[in-house]
Amino acid sequence: MPGQELYQPNPPPEASLLPDSVLELQPHVDKEQHLDPPTLAAIKKYRRAALYITAAMIYLKENTLLERDLKPEDIKPRLLGHWGTCPGLILAYAHLNLAIKRHNLNMLFVTGPGHGAPAILSCLWLENSLAKFIPKYSRDRKGLHNLISGFSSRGGFPSHINAETPGSIHEGGELGYALAVSFGAVMDKPDLIVACVIGDGEAETGPTATAWHGYKYLDPAESGAVLPILHVNGFKISERTIFGCMDDKEIISLFSGYGYQVRIVEDLENIDQDLAASIEWAIHEIKRIQKAARTHKPIIKPRWPVIILRTPKGWSGPKELNGKLIEGSFASHQVPLTNVKTDKHEFSMLKEWLESYDIHSLLQKHGEPIDEIQHVIPWDENKRMGMRKETYDAHAPLELPLWSDSEVKKGSQESCMEVVGGYLLKVVASNPKTFRIFSPDELVSNKLFAVLEAPNSGRNFQWDIASRNKGGRVVEILSEHTCQGMLQGYTLTGRTGLFPSYEAFLGIVGTMCAQYAKFVKMARETDWRRDISSINYVETSTWTRQEQQRIPNGRIPDNGFSHQNPSFIGSILALKASIARVYLPPDANCFLSTVAHCLRAKHYVNLMVGSKQPTPVWLSAEEADKHCIAGASVWKFASTDGGVKPDVVLVGIGVEVTFEVIAAAALLRKLVPELRVRVVNVTDLMILSGSGSHPHALDEDAFDALFTKEAPIHFNYHGYPIELRGLLFGRKQSDHITIEGYKEEGTTTTPFDMLLCNNVSRFDVAIAAVRGGATKNPKVQVVAHQLIAGLKHEHQKAAEYARANGIDPPETFVTPVFH
Structure with missing residues (x-):
């Protein structure tokens, strides 16, 4: 039947033209005896507990721990959630916990399939991170009931990861940005690793395709590392995924071409041993690359690890319904059984499914997880991925030089961008580890080139010998999506960034900006998330000029109709009023004042629009200050x-x-x-x-x-x-x-x-x-x-x-x- 293909962990390479030698690129690991029997048993129980909680969140409003026979009245009136991706997310989260304990790691977890919120919430409850920030989700029977019954209901958690979710720095609603956010988060944090799970549906997006190159902008001497885990479960909402149809040769060739070392995890019979060994290998490779760079013996073009995790979609859930596959098909993507409240057969299937996890054997008398499960979780609360301070309380305010010291003479002709570029150079010098510029290859064209003039303030492009290991503050990649994602990750982990761009193309990130603004709105409404810097855009090369050079005598510009589009202003105006700020400074001194203000500000989305060409300086610094304070x-x-x-x-x-x-x-x-x-x-x-x-x-x-x-x-x-x-x-x-x-x-x-x-x-x-x-x-x-x-x-x-x-x-x- 169309769309009901069986799950195949390694699709047959019937038409492959790639040589068998490609498979030799996959590193060998000893996966047979990596975990001792007690740890292996504990990890399996951890996964069972998390899987039960996840499934229960989608379905149950009462009798949430099956303390009596399940009844139709126990089922929620509206079934919301995404089951299909959850088993893979839980598997990854559990094994990363072991790696944290084994190596005393500082690690964040970024969930690309943000709709897999139940999986992450179940893990956060097990590690007691929910209770730390939201006491009603205490690690006991009452707290677990509140979590399960309240999910996707008013006052409870939504079905997507958002700012209310402890440990999160990524919304996950609009797919494609998790990997770029992860790379931004580890910049200038040398001891941090971000484990980023990318769904195989998300991996089809253009932003993700570009973000795979993000490690080429990481200096391993000054920054942390990203461990990408591509979760291939084969299906999207109702169709096969591209990556789910790729065999090992294609996967290894693709990611080897990107510059990665690839490890494929797909042995379902020994999945825990396989994944544990593969994560151990990945951590070893990360540390090897970092040690070389930090002992002044950097590896030229290091090949960072990537894990390809193949599991069936909806694994451990219902197998089939009315002759149609559920597990291992698109039918498990959201709610596998949709009529449990009214259909007796589906109801009995749900009852059997939930009981299969034997939740009673996994909880103690008062509802807390049994000791074996807690053995999987890091003992040090500060090491738990839901409690990392980088995600909620890491703001480092910039040391800003006086902008008035960069004043230009009233009555002169000056480029706003050239003057601001000089000021930003001072900002870089004062904040060598907490300020970066993310630019889509337009910094010089936009006349902000002064930032590149001083040591350690230039570009950070690790595949270019001229900028490798130089600690540059500018990331230039010709992808607005990647710039935006990196900026978000950098900002949400406590630092401050700037995104300068051609006006005509800044609108490319309009929906990303809207998603980010929603995250900030919800973050401000929690009582446990602390300050974050504003996200700052500089929009120039505007439609009124278009050209890339100076205008002697107003000559014809180099660009045409394609370089005209001030619509990003409207995108910002559409955001929540408490967040949106739009500034159009009329001259260089006003722009200096505005930039300094925006770099100090917190919790906003700031858009600054100005000219890169010399224009009159109408106001002195003192006049500009008063004018900008007044707004008009x-x-x-x-x-x-x-x-x-x-x-x-x-x-x-x-x-x-x-x-x-x-x-x-x-x-x-x-x-x-x-x-x-x-x-x-x-x-x-x-x-x-x-x-x-x-x-x-x-x-x-x-x-x-x-x-x-x-x-x-x-x-x-x-x-x-x-x-x-x-x-x-x-x-x-x-x-x-x-x-x-x-x-x-x-x-x-x-x-x-x-x-x-x-x-x-x-x-x-x-x-x-x-x-x-x-x-x-x-x-x-x-x-x-x-x-x-x-x-x-x-x-x-x-x-x-x-x-x-x-x-x-x-x-x-x-x-x-x-x-």
Whole structure:
């Protein structure tokens, strides 16, 4: 029957073209006598206890320890959970416990199949980690009942690993990111090992495929190690997995090509001996590689261990139902028996399944695990994977240099990114083990190259002889997903990172960021997780410029329509208000202030948007500090009479569009001096949110004071106008607000023509000002039509000049001067 293939631990290589010698690449281990009989018996009992608890969590609301005959009323009204992956997770967790005890390891467990939460929760209960953080899950009968009955119910644990799960640093809801998170977690933690289980469904994702290269960014002298365990159980929700259809030759060839040593564990009759010996081999290899690097005899391109664990999906559960396979097929992926409450046959199958584990023989009188099971668990609580401080209380605040010491001169022309790059170099020098930059191969292009100038601050790419064993602070890999995953792992284990990227491609990690924000939200709602640094994005190479070089005379940029997309701003705006922060600093000094603030901040997702090209420095360090603290201010130098009693308010949000607002104000001062203009710059986008909807939102009085109650307001915005409309919704001034922003126009053209195409140029701003001012000022009203016609003509002339000459009019980039 289609989809009901039997479980095959080693699929036949009927069409394989690979030579038999490939199999010789698998290291030999002595798996026959690795565990002594008492330990072998103990590990089997540990697994039985965890398997029972896991299955019971999915099904039982009452009679959770089978202390009387099971009845349909004992079954939960809604059956939620994923059984199929759980037996393999429990197997791995149990044996890693033995390795921790044997070698006194510092180890974290990252669960790629996050939907296997019942497996991890059962292990956490057995080791008493749940009770440490959540007393109602005490290691006794009452605590176990609470765990089983409350699972996937309101007030209990969800069916996916999340921040409420002790020991977790990975959400696991959206598959593909566990391995990258693991590599980030061990950076700068030389004594830490992260055991990462990757499901064979998850292994099909693009992010996982790239993350296998993560060890090439680990310096074994300064960082820990990741032990990947690829769990191949053969099936996804309703289909075979790619890896489940690969034979030994293919698996070994693939991972040997990635640079790993591969050990396949699949002997079901001796699975405990096989896995124990293989983990022992892996730990030995990790220590061998690290010792060589730490005694100044590094192995060139070391081959780190990876374990391929093959077990049947849903192992030890129901074998078949109505002639269809369950164990060893996709049918065990979620709830193997779905009608137990109403179907007598399924009910009897469930009863037989649960009783097969003989839970009563595995618990003592008061419900705690028997001594044999506890023998598997590390005696030192600090070594238990659910109690590791790295996962909940490891925050190391940065030692930040004064940003004002990096101040650039007011009135000069400076690149925000170049100036910030110089400041980040100082941050690296002050925090050599707690700060890293994760960049998708764009650091130099984004003009943050100053970070690479000092010793130990360059790139950390272990396969390049130029950067190997140099302790570099920059990880550059052309995978936004891997950068994001590493940044998350680094942040959630106590450090601080920065993710600079081209604006157009930062949206690639939008869903990852949303998953991470959910983790942070839930972490903040626990009473036992402590501080974590904010996760920080720098978005540059924006649509307003596109080019990769400087702009002498506004030449045509190197990139086109493909490099235009400010949508990541909207992704951040959609996050929980308590977490989301979006900043658009208007100049280099403001950007310095913003970066310093974000690197200090905790628990947020910070997005900073700025230009890499030289632009005017409008504010001194002191002025920038005040401006950034306020989030927005009236720029008196560009306003009529300092902004008093305006006919119209012009608002710039973003570097280049603010320049155009100021240029428009200067133009209007010449063309129509009767028009009274107030210029406002907004650097903290969230202040525009409706009153009370965001912690930074202006209350009504403050909003009125900044933007006035009645004057027309025109926003010149860097992002999509719809984002601003959403923020401003409900404000009393909404009927006299106009907004222009990016509208998906303009391809390979000059920088100023990009602004013209999207109606955010000085001419467009001036037209909006005249229209708005004409409703308030009779003197403007009588000349409005003539002025608007003239401004439209100038708009057209500038566009034609760019098309004819390939550059913008010479005066376009001249900084306006006000007298």
